[in-house]
Every structure is written in structure tokens, then in C-alpha cells.
Amino acid sequence: MKCRYFLSLLLVFLFPVTLWAAEIEVDVFQFKVETKDVLEKAAKMYMEEHPGIIVSIQTVGGGDDYGAALRSRFASGNEPTIFNIGGPQDVEDWIDYLEDLSDQPWVELAYRGVLDGVTVDGKIYGMPFNQEGYGFIYNKTIFEKAGIDAGKINSYDALVEALEILEARKGELGLKAPIAFAPKEKWITGLHLSNVAFSQEFGDVLTAYNAKEVDFTYGEEFKLLVDLQAKYAYKPSGLVSSLNAVDYAAQVEGLFSLEQVALMQQGNWVYNSVASMDEELARNIGILPIPLKGVVEDCIPVGIPMYWTINKNVPEEEKAAAKDFLNWLYTSPAGKELIINEFKFIPAIGGYDGLTPSDPLGQDVLKYSEAGKTMSWVFMGYPSGWGEQVLGANIQAYLAGDISWDELEEICKKEWSEARN
Amino acid sequence: MRRSWVSFWLFVGPCLTAFIIVVIIPLLFGIYYSFTNWNGINAEVDFIGLSNYAKLLKDVHFAKSFVFTVKFTLFSVFFINLIGFLLALLVTRGLKISNFLRTIFFMPNLIGGIILGFIWQFIFTGAFGALGEYTGLKFLMGWLSTTQTSFQALLILMIWQLSGYVMVIYIAAIQGIPRELIEAAEIDGAGSWMKVKNIVLPMVRPAFTVSLFLTLSNSFKLYDQNLSLTAGGPARSTEMLAMNIYNTAFSFMKMGEAQAKAVIFLIIVGFFTLSQVYVSKRGEVEM
Known part of the structure; x- marks a missing residue:
């Protein structure tokens, strides 16, 4: 009886370890509470298309609380793969952890000025959430x-x-x-x-x-x-x-x-x-x-309210999977559909022809944006x-x-x- | 002899280990970081001596929140214990609905601080405002928008929440008073007030020590109710010490300075609570 109890306990502890070994886990730690559900849905869709990769989403409320929670995540040693930063101060603080994203395909699609806040010495460290x-x-x-x-x-x-x-x-x-x-x-x-x-x-x-x-x-x-x-x-x-x-x-x-x-x-x-x-x-x-x-x-x-960043200290294949996930979300047809209709985002990168925000506020923002106002x-x-x-x-x-x-x-x-x- | 040594460590060991891991070690780390310029992220930190402590001496907001916290604590400790004690007297009189009342009075304590703050925020702004509009009573409107009303609101919330809790402690103490003492006093012709003053009050002194300690340290360290009810507003005037420390760390991102404040905070809370226990202990009577 006791032995069985012990064995099951052991299994519980070993279970995550075995998972770890078999698959690549992309651990997303993000701040946008409003889009928690759709982001989880997007992760599920991505996982169905890409077996062998697990995308797990963890959401902590906006503002100060996110910064505090992110610091404790890093301090605990349980570092996320993908996390969010806000602007130049965050880039300076977190620079030791930021992967250079300058070679990513979405970079040349980005609208003018949207990457200024996360560019240091010509290197781009963040991907804009939305406008x-x-x-x-x-x-x-x-x-x-x-x-x-x-x-x-x-x-x-x-x-x-x-x-x-x-x-x-x-x-x-x-x-x-x-x-x-x-x-x-x-x-x-x-x-x-x-x-x-x-x-x-x-x-x-x-x-x-x-x-x-x-x-x-x-x-x-x-x-x-x-x-x-x-x-x-x-x-x-x-x-x-x-x-x-x-x-x-x-x-x-x-x-x-x-x-x-x-x-x-x-x-x-x-x-x-x-x-x-x-x-x-x-x-x-x-x-x-x-x-x-x-x-x-x-x-x-x-x-741009916030940027996606990738932790440069995680294993290479995990980084590659993380980059691929972000690319898929913002540039694949299925991802774009989600971004516009489910996230209700106004994209900060181009290539969304034919897809326009469905809500009147988003449309107005776009109007001002297009008129340069x-x-x-x-x-x-x-x-x-x-x-x-x-x-x-x-x-x-x-x-x-x-x-x-x-x-x-x-x-x-x-x-x-x-x-x- | 050896057996008792083994059982001593068996009982104390687990607790002590947990205590060292979650209290002592973080405390030592905290003291260490208060002498550095750590920003909460980087592994490399520079030792900068006492300059964090020097800075906090010049910090007006820290001084202001200290004064506010002391003022709040004085009022809340007084009223919570007064009302808690009166409630305890009320429900130990043998009324038919005593048990019902006890449950009702204790109930607020079962709700978490953050939720309580939001509930009361709605009462103070929404319900008070609507009542004010309906009755035309001006003082009911605009609660939480001035320092004065925010202070009173915090006080009301804390009294409402904690009175029931200390009531339970006082009930236990009052019920522990030997029946014959009270009967003897009654035979000698003591009235209700005389009984309370000369028998109940001295006999529940140990309960006062405990309740005062609990309410004092709880009021001093208050954070969640403060956050959800006023968030320190208006203009940071109701920011208590714990919130000031949190803001220094996570809004201004000055981890070292926040740690220095936290160390000072620990010393202040320790000083106040220990001296209170010392003073109240001296007045306790032995049976």
C-alpha cells in the first residue's frame, strides 16, 4: 500500500520531466488580459499544425503587476521563452535576455516608426503586439x-x-x-x-x-x-x-x-x-x-502598447519554435484571420490587405493612421x-x-x- | 534523555526548516540587497553602502506614508478593540440569538482583503453616491475623492472586517472567567458596569494583549485593502508603508531603495509590537 503510494508520487514528479524530454515547450508569459482566451485558442491551433511543440500561455494583468511578476519568474529560475516588454527602459533593463530579432521576416513589413522603441544600435529586439x-x-x-x-x-x-x-x-x-x-x-x-x-x-x-x-x-x-x-x-x-x-x-x-x-x-x-x-x-x-x-x-x-520578445538564454530549438510561433501568428493566413477578427487588433505590420478591423473604434484609428493624423x-x-x-x-x-x-x-x-x- | 532530544527535533525540525527557508534566508538576502543598487533583474550588483538609507531619509513620500500609517493604526487599533469587546459583551449575555449574531459578526473576516476592498469601494462610491443623490445629503457624495473620506473609508473597512475576529478572542476570554467570581460580585451588589470594570476587564487582560498585538501588526502591515479601496489615492495621500515600499520597487524600479525601506519597516513594526506586548503583559493579573 505504502509502496504504491510512493510510486504514484514518484510518477507525478517524473511526469513533467518526461514530457520535457519528448517535446519542445514554448512558454509564453504575457500581459494582455483581454486577449488571454484567443491567444490560448491560437496556441491550440498552432499545436495542431505543429506536432511536437507545446505552446503554453500564462497571463498576468497589465501595468506594474506584469513587471513585478516577470522579475519573479526570472529570479525563480523558471524563465519563460516568450515575454513582453514595453519600451526603451525595458530594453535597457532586460538586454541580457533579449534575442536579436532583426532577421525575422516581419521586420520589413513593419510600419514606419513602430520599431523605434525596441531598436538599439540597429538591432531589433521586439515584435509589436498591435497598434x-x-x-x-x-x-x-x-x-x-x-x-x-x-x-x-x-x-x-x-x-x-x-x-x-x-x-x-x-x-x-x-x-x-x-x-x-x-x-x-x-x-x-x-x-x-x-x-x-x-x-x-x-x-x-x-x-x-x-x-x-x-x-x-x-x-x-x-x-x-x-x-x-x-x-x-x-x-x-x-x-x-x-x-x-x-x-x-x-x-x-x-x-x-x-x-x-x-x-x-x-x-x-x-x-x-x-x-x-x-x-x-x-x-x-x-x-x-x-x-x-x-x-x-x-x-x-x-x-504600440507592448512588444513580444524572446529569451535568448533558452535552447536553440526552443528559440526557433518561439520565432516560428510568432511568425505564424502574425503572418500566416490563419494567424492573420485571428489577429483581425478574434484579437480585434489593428496590426502594426503590413500584409493585411483585405482584412479590416470589424469594430468602429478600430476603423477610426485606422482612418487617422492612414490620413497621417x-x-x-x-x-x-x-x-x-x-x-x-x-x-x-x-x-x-x-x-x-x-x-x-x-x-x-x-x-x-x-x-x-x-x-x- | 536521548528520546526527548529526538522527539524535540522531530517536532521542531520541520517547522524550523520551513521558517529558515521562507523567512530567515529571504530576510538576510533582503538586508544584503538594501546595500546594493540591484534593479531586480541583473545578476551583477554593486555594493553601494548606506546610500539607499541616506536617500530614504530625504524621501518625503516615505515620511508622509509613515505618518499616515501611524495615524491609521492608532485609530483602527482603538476602534477595532473597543467594538470587538462590546460585541463580545453583547453576545455573551445569553440572548437567544447569540449564536446567530456571532456568526454574522465574524462573517466579514471570511472574505479576502482584495475582494472586501472592491465591495466597499462600490458601497462608498456607488451606493453612497446614489443615496446622496436621492436624499440630497451632500456628505454622502464624492467619497474616496478626498484624503479625509479615503481615510475614514479605510478605517470603516478595517473595523468592519476585524472587529468580529477580535470578538471571538474576547468571547473565549470572557467565557473563561470563573462563574463564582461574578456570582460573588452579584451577591455583593455589583451592577453591570461594576462587574465589567472590576471583574471582566482585569480578567480578560491576556486577551487584550493578544488582540492588540494582532490588530496593531495587521493595521501596520496593511496592503491589500489599501490597494483595492484607495490605491493610495488621491495624490498618494493614503499610501501606507507597505504600498510605498511596493511602489518604490515596482513602479519606480528602485529595488535597493525599496529593500532599505523594508528593513526600516521591519524595525518599526518590531519596535511597536514588541513594546506593546511588553507594556500590556505587565498589567496582566494571575489567577
């Missing part, structure tokens, strides 16, 4: 009812005018306020909104990453965008300070999806959230530009933690009335320079 864009998402039905032509909102003044109309007629339109603003999520203000100003100050992510100082060249215009949203936003207690309690769920799934507001500053990734609340509404939304007054008024920020994402080039814990937190203090805008700029400049010098 994402954000702006002011608006409710087309409400705009029609209010008699506003969204096509004409391509400047700061036009946006203010539209907000004023919505404010004046909010009673009859059934709105609580024209816009939903969620400064509780420090990434919405500290990363995304600030990007509108800093993409003009720095130009591209590498310049931001190498900048020793930040000047707030367009600080005044940035302030206008914060004030504008605060003025016309739904405020839980009626006071501006109460905006600090509005979070992502309240903004997207609450106010906007319940049609209590007509606008919100968000990106094409919210499509599924809105659709899960109200499919009818999700078909009738679009993206308006975020105008930086007097600088650029008709563009939206479009960028985009600005780059530079927030991956901010010092670690600066965007959220310094700028985002201080915007909360500014909205609470604890500090003035000038003080905010002072504090943020000082923290940037301390982090970089």
Missing part, C-alpha cells in the same frame, strides 16, 4: 440628437463649442454631464493625456527616453485639456475634487455605457467593454481628436514611475485644489531631472 489609438470617444446617436456634426470637430474651439451645446441641452438629452473624466486612474491623465503635450515637446519616444530634463513646453495647453475635461465632466459631488473618485469602471462601464455622458477620453481597447454593456451603443461610437490648442488640433495618439506615444520614455506616481498623482492634487498648476510643473520637472541625472 492602439485613443482620443475622445463619442456617442454618435447623442451627437446627432444634439445636432452636432462630429466631422467638424477638428480643433480645440470646435470641441469647446460642442461641449457647450451638450452642457446646455443635457436635460433633454438625458445626460448627467457632457463628458466622463477618470483621474483616479493615474494612467489616463499621467500617461495618456500628458502624451498629447509631451509628444510635441519630445517628438518621439527615444528623445523622451534620453531627455535629462522636461520643460513642459506645452504645459499651458496641457492644463487647458485637464481644465476642460474637469469643467464639463460628471462630478460625483458636484465639486471638482470629487473627480478623484471616478475610476475606469465608472467612466467606461458606468457613465458612458449607460449613455449618461456623450464623451470620454479612452482608446479603441474599450470596444469590448462597451459592447458587453450595450451592443447597440458599441456600433455607434467613434473617436475624436484630442486638440492641443494652437499646436496640433486634429490628431490622435497612436502607438497621428502623434506618437512617448510615455514609455518617461522615467520609471514618473507618469503615474508623479504626474498622475499631482494632477489629482491639482484637481483637489491642494496645489496650483505651476507647483505641479515645478514638482514634476524636479522629479524628472532627479531620476535622469
Whole structure:
């Protein structure tokens, strides 16, 4: 009896070892929670086509948590084959683990600029996930009812005018306020909104990453965008300070999806959230530009949220399998089909002729992209933690009335320079 | 003699091994890393002496979260024990629904901290907001948007969660009081308050020591409720020490500095809890 127990225990321990020996395992450690299920489906399809290779997916939520979890995965010695990095800072930190991907077939298909953040000395270390864009998402039905032509909102003044109309007629339109603003999520203000100003100050992510100082060249215009949203936003207690309690769920799934507001500053990734609340509404939304007054008024920020990378310290055949899996996913006909229709991605590489995003937000991002009306994402080039814990937190203090805008700029400049010098 | 030596190590050995592996060794590693510029990834690290400790002396956010944590701990320890004790008195009075009440009061403690935080976040923003709109009571609206309401919300959450737990400890202590002591007091004409003050309170002193220790260290080390309820906001004003350390490590990516903070944190928690145990122990009465 005892002997049998012992034997079965031994088998349990040996089982994974035997598997290891027989097959190549590609261990994927990724951050995009929204696409967990489809990625697992893709892995299954790939495994059916490629016997002898096992692709296992592990997903850990976005942002800080992923970075922390990735560090512990590496520290534990159980290193993944494929993992994700965000931008220049990650490339510098992880360089000892990054496989050079410059010879991969998708490299020449990549759109201009999408590989800048992961290129060091001419070597490319990451494969872009997809393109994402954000702006002011608006409710087309409400705009029609209010008699506003969204096509004409391509400047700061036009946006203010539209907000004023919505404010004046909010009673009859059934709105609580024209816009939903969620400064509780420090990434919405500290990363995304600030990007509108800093993409003009720095130009591209590498310049931001190498900048020793930040000047707030367009600080005044940035302030206008914060004030504008605060003025016309739904405020839980009626006071501006109460905006600090509005979070992502309240903004997207609450106010906007319940049609209590007509606008919100968000990106094409919210499509599924809105659709899960109200499919009818999700078909009738679009993206308006975020105008930086007097600088650029008709563009939206479009960028790469994350990159795939391959661990260069794993065995050769495992690396080859990992590269093949990524190639298959982004360049094979079956993979492309998945990327567009299941992942609902806007691809960052070419070769997707005839396949267009099925959701209206993705289509809008593509429209801006094709018209060249985009600005780059530079927030991956901010010092670690600066965007959220310094700028985002201080915007909360500014909205609470604890500090003035000038003080905010002072504090943020000082923290940037301390982090970089 | 030899037998007892063997059984001693048989019992202590496994526990001690686990303790050394998961507590002592990581602690020593942590102290070592607090003297380095480790970034959490690379194997090669440089020894930089005390400069991490020097930096944290100048860190205003660390000082702020220390003050906030101490303030929070004082309030929560006081109210949790007061309410827990009162609840214990209530359910040991022999009421018909005592058992039912005990279950109800203990229940919050069965829910994990993160979930509790999200539930209460909904209550404070959603339910309070709707009530405020309906009744026109302004103070119910905009909760969690100011430091004051976030502080109160954290306090309410902790009291709600932990009072039931310390209640159980106090119930055990109150039930352990010999019946004859209370009867003797009753014969001497003591009222309810006299009985509580002169018999129950001194007799449950050991339970106070334990409960104070538990609530003190729990409040000081609070992380999950803090994260899911306020996430340190607004403007990092409700960021407690544990969260400050986490953010230093994983938002600002300064592992060495975070380790130095963690070492200081350990010393602070150790100092407060040990001195509390020492002080409360002195006042205990022996039967």
C-alpha cells in the first residue's frame, strides 16, 4: 500500500520531466488580459499544425503587476521563452535576455516608426503586439440628437463649442454631464493625456527616453485639456475634487455605457467593454481628436502598447519554435484571420490587405493612421514611475485644489531631472 | 534523555526548516540587497553602502506614508478593540440569538482583503453616491475623492472586517472567567458596569494583549485593502508603508531603495509590537 503510494508520487514528479524530454515547450508569459482566451485558442491551433511543440500561455494583468511578476519568474529560475516588454527602459533593463530579432521576416513589413522603441544600435529586439489609438470617444446617436456634426470637430474651439451645446441641452438629452473624466486612474491623465503635450515637446519616444530634463513646453495647453475635461465632466459631488473618485469602471462601464455622458477620453481597447454593456451603443461610437490648442488640433495618439520578445538564454530549438510561433501568428493566413477578427487588433505590420478591423473604434484609428493624423506615444520614455506616481498623482492634487498648476510643473520637472541625472 | 532530544527535533525540525527557508534566508538576502543598487533583474550588483538609507531619509513620500500609517493604526487599533469587546459583551449575555449574531459578526473576516476592498469601494462610491443623490445629503457624495473620506473609508473597512475576529478572542476570554467570581460580585451588589470594570476587564487582560498585538501588526502591515479601496489615492495621500515600499520597487524600479525601506519597516513594526506586548503583559493579573 505504502509502496504504491510512493510510486504514484514518484510518477507525478517524473511526469513533467518526461514530457520535457519528448517535446519542445514554448512558454509564453504575457500581459494582455483581454486577449488571454484567443491567444490560448491560437496556441491550440498552432499545436495542431505543429506536432511536437507545446505552446503554453500564462497571463498576468497589465501595468506594474506584469513587471513585478516577470522579475519573479526570472529570479525563480523558471524563465519563460516568450515575454513582453514595453519600451526603451525595458530594453535597457532586460538586454541580457533579449534575442536579436532583426532577421525575422516581419521586420520589413513593419510600419514606419513602430520599431523605434525596441531598436538599439540597429538591432531589433521586439515584435509589436498591435497598434492602439485613443482620443475622445463619442456617442454618435447623442451627437446627432444634439445636432452636432462630429466631422467638424477638428480643433480645440470646435470641441469647446460642442461641449457647450451638450452642457446646455443635457436635460433633454438625458445626460448627467457632457463628458466622463477618470483621474483616479493615474494612467489616463499621467500617461495618456500628458502624451498629447509631451509628444510635441519630445517628438518621439527615444528623445523622451534620453531627455535629462522636461520643460513642459506645452504645459499651458496641457492644463487647458485637464481644465476642460474637469469643467464639463460628471462630478460625483458636484465639486471638482470629487473627480478623484471616478475610476475606469465608472467612466467606461458606468457613465458612458449607460449613455449618461456623450464623451470620454479612452482608446479603441474599450470596444469590448462597451459592447458587453450595450451592443447597440458599441456600433455607434467613434473617436475624436484630442486638440492641443494652437499646436496640433486634429490628431490622435497612436502607438504600440507592448512588444513580444524572446529569451535568448533558452535552447536553440526552443528559440526557433518561439520565432516560428510568432511568425505564424502574425503572418500566416490563419494567424492573420485571428489577429483581425478574434484579437480585434489593428496590426502594426503590413500584409493585411483585405482584412479590416470589424469594430468602429478600430476603423477610426485606422482612418487617422492612414490620413497621417497621428502623434506618437512617448510615455514609455518617461522615467520609471514618473507618469503615474508623479504626474498622475499631482494632477489629482491639482484637481483637489491642494496645489496650483505651476507647483505641479515645478514638482514634476524636479522629479524628472532627479531620476535622469 | 536521548528520546526527548529526538522527539524535540522531530517536532521542531520541520517547522524550523520551513521558517529558515521562507523567512530567515529571504530576510538576510533582503538586508544584503538594501546595500546594493540591484534593479531586480541583473545578476551583477554593486555594493553601494548606506546610500539607499541616506536617500530614504530625504524621501518625503516615505515620511508622509509613515505618518499616515501611524495615524491609521492608532485609530483602527482603538476602534477595532473597543467594538470587538462590546460585541463580545453583547453576545455573551445569553440572548437567544447569540449564536446567530456571532456568526454574522465574524462573517466579514471570511472574505479576502482584495475582494472586501472592491465591495466597499462600490458601497462608498456607488451606493453612497446614489443615496446622496436621492436624499440630497451632500456628505454622502464624492467619497474616496478626498484624503479625509479615503481615510475614514479605510478605517470603516478595517473595523468592519476585524472587529468580529477580535470578538471571538474576547468571547473565549470572557467565557473563561470563573462563574463564582461574578456570582460573588452579584451577591455583593455589583451592577453591570461594576462587574465589567472590576471583574471582566482585569480578567480578560491576556486577551487584550493578544488582540492588540494582532490588530496593531495587521493595521501596520496593511496592503491589500489599501490597494483595492484607495490605491493610495488621491495624490498618494493614503499610501501606507507597505504600498510605498511596493511602489518604490515596482513602479519606480528602485529595488535597493525599496529593500532599505523594508528593513526600516521591519524595525518599526518590531519596535511597536514588541513594546506593546511588553507594556500590556505587565498589567496582566494571575489567577
